[in-house]
Amino acid sequence: MGKLYLLPNVLGETEFAAVLPLKVTDTLKKLRVFATENPKNTRRLLKKIDKGIDVDQLVFLDLNEHSTSREIESCLAWLEKEDVGIISEAGCPGIADPGAELVALAHAHSYTVIPLVGPSSILLALMASGCSGQHFSFNGYLPVKTPERVKALKAYERQSAQEKRTQVFIETPYRNLKLFQEMLAVLSPSTMLCIACDLTTEKEYIKTLSVQAWQGKLPDINKRPAIFILYAAHRP
Structure with missing residues (x-):
């Protein structure tokens, strides 16, 4: 059974080290499955953090304001097997940002939810x-x-x-x-x-x-x- 990590992002053009703790970037490097509002931007973010990351080997699940309940529930199948990260488009997941519904589902199914520190x-x-x-x-x-x-x-x-x-x-x-x-x-x-x-x-x-x-x-x-x-x- 995996854990659900809530991963903050930078708010704009700035150095990652200036606003994101090392634990956030380390976790981003280790995860293989991401629920994200914009997969293209998430791929770009990961390559900026570490050019050695092979984004083609990663899984990106759509999680945005248009996602249906069924689509959000489908993320649980990945959590059953491994850790999943929700990555915010900017700032913190679930705070004026998609993610809260998946977090609620994770709690309802007894998955561990881990929020990481970042800019809001x-x-x-x-x-x-x-x-x-x-x-x-x-x-x-x-x-x-x-x-x-x-x-x-x-x-x-x-x-x-x-x-x-x-x-x-x-x-x-x-x-x-x-x-x-x-x-x-x-x-x-x-x-x-x-x-x-x-x-x-x-x-x-x-x-x-x-x-x-x-x-x-x-x-x-x-x-x-x-x-x-x-x-x-x-x-x-």
Whole structure:
């Protein structure tokens, strides 16, 4: 009976040794079966880690948002025979990333699940934001249509103020600027807003200001992977 390893990946163009512990890269080299969102990218990652890896001898199982329950269950047949690794496209498996359903199945069938340490853009942004890390929510993507998105922003802001809860969410990179401008238009001037882009890379950008202080500023976030954080609790 194999074990299920949860393997983090880098968040962008950066040196593996700078963000991934040796145990992660060592485990990647030893595994033969990978459940992955993008097999092509996983092959490329493995060759970057060790050019000696023969990727043609490895097994790559599709695990993405379009995978059916039957396809995910088929991964268990491999776990019955040997260790399997879930490799994130960026960051950590199961955190704003496919993998949770296979992990749940592994637990249901008594397979050992081993999470390995690596970068999570959500946690790194929260750490660097200056907003409360005691009580927070990751809300994924906001609605695409403007009326629903404005309604969601106001609801998150209201909940943040009432519960002292930090609200974390993401956006499709090409819509970053539109979201930023909408936030400045609808959120309270005193609400704190953090934007964190390209974390752990040379282009890393992290800035927290009040909505009022952001007015007139246009951060360089267009088409860049970003985390947005708002915190509306009263500050002395």
